[in-house]
Amino acid sequence: MQTALAAGETLCPSGINRATRVWITDATTVTALGDGLHGLWRRLLSGETETAIKPVRRFPVAGYRTHIAAHIEDLKQPGYRSMIHSLLDRLFSGMGPVPSDSVIITATTKAGIDNLEKLRRGVPADPNDILLDSVVDAVSQRFGLTGKGINISAACASSAIAVARGSALIAAGRAEAVLVFCVDIVTEFVFSGFSSLGALSSAPCMPFDRDRNGLSLGEGGAVLLLMSDKRAKQEGRPHLATVVGWGVANDAHHVTAPAPDGYGLIKAVRKALNRAMLDEEQVSAICAHGTGTIYNDLMEMTAFRHLFRGRNLPVYSVKGAIGHTMAASGGIEVALGAKALYEKVIPPTVGLLNPADEAIGMVSPDAAQMSGDYLLTSNSGFGGVNAAIILKRGEEASCH
Amino acid sequence: MPLITGVGWVTVSGMGRGRERNDFAMTKGRLPRIARKSVFDKPHKHFGRMDEFSKLGLAAIAFALKDAGLYEWSEKRDIGIIASTVYGCLHTDIDYFDTVMPEEGQLASPALFSYTLPNCALGEAACHFGLTGACYVINEQQPSGIASLDAAMDGIEFNEFEKALAGICDTGCPPHISLEDKGIPGSAFVVIEKGPESSLTPYGSISLNEGGDIIFNGKRIENLIGLIQECLSESPE
Incomplete structure (x- = not known):
């Protein structure tokens, strides 16, 4: 919808109304560390994270390089439906009221791909759950949303792009409320795929560590x-x-x-800084993608060193605690980023023992105080995609 | 005001670009086999290894860029690619998982797995043509391609990227999965520019009205297919 400018408001040359601010007014998460943002934050800070990445029993893993993932132990498979519905139900129960005129933007890479696995094995399953727009339908129906919705599929940057798209719609006055809903589950399909690429770590992942050797898959949503x-x-x-x-x-x-010189990530961050009208010095900390793969982490540090020259800006990754939740990772990290800003605490990088040379002075296995008001989060993924979001501190910890 | 400067497609009826032919149509049926030589003048080292969804998207993007005079490049360009799809790479998903089942995953194909993300098709185009703008796939609740056009136009308007390719791409519903058949097979892209680089006459101007509708040359557009038909109704040259 279009909204008229109030007195004193201005449209910047780019068409974005700088006077309209995009608030995050509600947030919840479900991860292998439990349901709810408060619980996730508390466990992350108190170090109660060792139970999240654990042996997989959902499907046979004997033939793979690793046997572990940060999966949600009690995720159910309701009848012919995909497991993703069980995850959606848990996310629904963590949310407060949602305005019926909210635009819905979901982010998932593979939706209910577990149902494709069943169908290929001759097990009855609902094929509709395989399509990515099925998540949009499920969320729209649950909240009684009246508008058309979309799913964004951009690998591991899907939900960060969903946040970017939703923010642009609000800032342009074309929506007043946008519900960003991001989910992905650990299935044999994705586990085997990352294993075949040699991307999985045999032990829980170690982002930015000199001995890192791959990622740990995770599942969840925000x-x-x-x-x-x-x-x-x-x-x-x-x-x-x-x-x-x-x-x-x-x-x-x-x-x-990823581009070894961090080309796309540098460009995405610069666009975000330009949109925010911020200088590099105003960024207080970075929630990195930090997957624990050799090439991703090195690329990120190259980009951050280039962007924030001469500064040992604090950088952290949460994937050592909750695994790499694929399309959901950006959304979970934005939710945690809001919490980190409010609490003025930089979370620990779980799994980090000895920082890689390029990361020394920027990452820490311990939590630390945060000074300043702005946090950068970034995600990068297959297809060469990079996305950056900049958050400013809010005034409340949570609505629940 | 943004302009449509290029149109390219691969459909059941054939493949091509707007300045060369105006017989664009999207109908159900079998898509043509896309040979490298029918799209690229020079060898393309990955084309033969790509899945059908990627070949389909890359071919239509190549035709659209050629149509807009943006095919040749020497430095990376701030051009976004946003595509709507219904089934995405579901055919490739099936092919990939069929490599997983026999030996409990030990024969899983990494080459096929790389193409089980639909945005990788757009990533192939980004790599080949040096396109560095936002690059992602949209799944619409009501498939029309309008959401991709919308996002592309917003991106240009908000200076998120300089130019954009917006389109649709689908290889159709796989025959062995009983899903509602709601996507027409084929791929079609338009190039949207604010300040065209080439001296070619644009197809027309495109904008959003106050109600959020897409307007092309003064007419309200219902879907991307309709936009392309409108572009070709009066060939620019």
Whole structure:
């Protein structure tokens, strides 16, 4: 929808209304560390993370390089439906009221791909769950949303791009509320695939460590309710954080390998800083993609060293605690980022023992105090995609 | 105001670009086999190894860029690619999982797995043509291609990238999965530019009205197929 500019508001040359701020007014997560953002934050900070990445019993793993993943132990398979519905139900129960005029943007890479596995083995299953738009339908129906929705599929940057797209719609006055809903599950399909690429670590992953040797898959989801500040104030919604900047760029280098010089990530971060009208010095910390693969982590550090020259800016990754949750990772990291800003705490990089040379002075296995108001989160993925989001501290810890 | 400067497609009826032919149509049926030589003048080292979804998307993107005079390049360009799809790479998903089943995953094909993400098809185009803008796939609740056009136009309007390719890409519903058949096989892309690089006459101007509708040359557009038909109704040259 179009909204008229109020007195004193201005449209910047890019068409974005700088006076409209994009608030995060509600957020929840479900991960292998439990349901809810508070619980996830508490376990992350208290070091209660060793139980998340564990042996997989959901499908046979004897033939693979690794046998572990950060999967949710009690995720059910309801009848012919995909496991993803069980995850969706848990996310639904963690959310407060959602305005019926919210635009829905979901982010999933493979939706209910477990149902394709069943069908190929001759086991009855609902084929509709395989399609990526099935998640949009499920969320729309659950919240009674009236508008058309979309799913964004961009590998591991899917949900960061969903946040960027939702923020752009609000900032342009074309939506007042956007529900970003991101989910992915650990299945034999994705586990075998990452194993075949030699991307899985045999032990829990060690982001930015000199001995890192791959990622640990994880599953989970996050829900973020984005709202214009005006609408949020009208409805008395809490202000968890503000999305002030976003940027998306492609490496144009290789489909499955990141650009060694960090070309796309540097460009995405610069776009986000430009959108936020911030200088590099104003960024307080970075929630990196930090998968624990040799090439991803090296590329990220190359990009961050280039962007934030001369600064040992604090960088952390949460994937050593909850695994790499694929399309959901960006959304979970934005939710945790809002919490980190509010608590003024930089979370620990779980799994880190000895920082790689390029990461020395920037990463830590321990939590630390955060100074400043702005946090950068970034994700990169197959297809050469990179996305960056900049958050500003909000005024409330949570609405629940 | 943004302009449509290029159109390219691969459909059941054939493949091509707007300045060379105007017989674009998207109908159900069997897609043509896409040979490298019918798309690229020079050898393309990965084309033969790509899945059908990637070949389909890359071919239509190549035709659209050629149509807009943006085919040749020497430095990377800030051009986004946004594509709508219904089934994405579901055919490749099936082919991949069929390599997983026999030996409990020990024969899983890494080459096929790489193409089980639909955005990798766009990534192939980004690599080949040096396109560094936002690059992602959209699955619409009501497939029309409008969401991709919308995102591409917003991206240009908000300075997220300079130019964009917006399109649709589908290889059709796999025959062995009983799904509602709601996507027409084929791929079609348009190039959207604010300040065209080439001296070619654009097809027309495109904008969003106050109600959020897409307007091309003064007419409201219902879907991407309709937009392309409108572009070709009066060939620019």
